[in-house]
Amino acid sequence: MVDANVDEGLGALVFALAASGPSLAALVMWLRYRRTDRMPKQVTWSWGWPLAAVVLGCAPPVLAALLMGVDGIPQHASSVIAGAGGPLGALAYTLIAGPLSEEFGWRGYMQPRLRRYYGRIAATVVLGTAWGLWHVPLFFLNGTGQHDKGLVSLEGLLFFLGLFPLTYTILFVSxxxxxxxxxxxxxxxAWNLSEELIPPLSSTGLWVELFLTTLIAISVGLLWRRSPQPQLTASQ
Structure with missing residues (x-):
């Protein structure tokens, strides 16, 4: 496949679809089946899950950078924020490009329906695989982080592997x-913003990040096992 550019022409269209496809698909499915496929609401508003979500999302990239002694973090973060038009611009872009444009599909629609039939591990494998396959086109778009990693590379492999423990941790908080x-x-x-604000990690640093992501997933899994509760489903 010939490389496209994410900022122009067909590349921009593909990028927009890749960014918003899951949530758009969830909207279409919800409109089509909303009367026959009702899901109970899940969200219980508290300070607990927002704090947990931010900490668990930031922890692997930030801790990996600190453990590897990455230099120039403040300068790199300042440059990224300035390039996005300031803190509000960086926050808005981070929320839209990925979280809001994808999560209503992955965790809002697909996850609770998978959980009707599968346990936590099986649902994680299915959802993590789908999430990874959805990102494959981004490896062919100039200007994306995936393109910089390369599809057939160690960085690309670690990217895909990291989606599975991250999927489980998201299942935990949601x-x-x-x-x-x-x-x-x-x-x-929180994960995306941390990744952007930290200078690119070395291959060793990426392994450390994967280890930390997996360790967090195992830890929350053990906590979940010790304090189970009835299965819940995501809010629509």
Missing amino acids: ERLRGGVWAAVLLHA
Whole structure:
């Protein structure tokens, strides 16, 4: 496949669809089946799940950078924020490009329906695989982080592997902590923003990040096992 550019022509169209496709698809499915496929609401508003979502989303990239002794974090973060038009611009872009445009599809629609038939691990594998496949076209678009990694590379492999523990952690905050799709949006945004504000990690740093992501997923899984509760479904 020939590389396209994310800022122009067909590349811009593909990028827009890749960014918003899951949530748009969820909207279409909800409009089509809203009378026959009703899902109980999940969200219980509290300070617990927003705080957990932010901490769990930020922790792997930030801790990996600190453990690897990455230099120039303040300068890099300042440059990224300035390039986005300031803090509000960086926050708005982070929320829209990924969290809001994807999570109503992945965690708002697909996840609770998978959980009707599958346990937590099986649902994580199915959803993590779908999430990864959806990102494949981005590896062929100049200007995306995926293109910079390369599809057939160690960085590309670690990107796909990291989606599975991250999917499980999002399941935890959205279902177990009753944050619903909004907890998924918040954790996704925290992860993306942390990744952007930190200079690119070395190959070793990416392995450390994957290890930390997996460790967090295992930890919340053990916590979930010790304090189970009835299955919940994401808010629409």
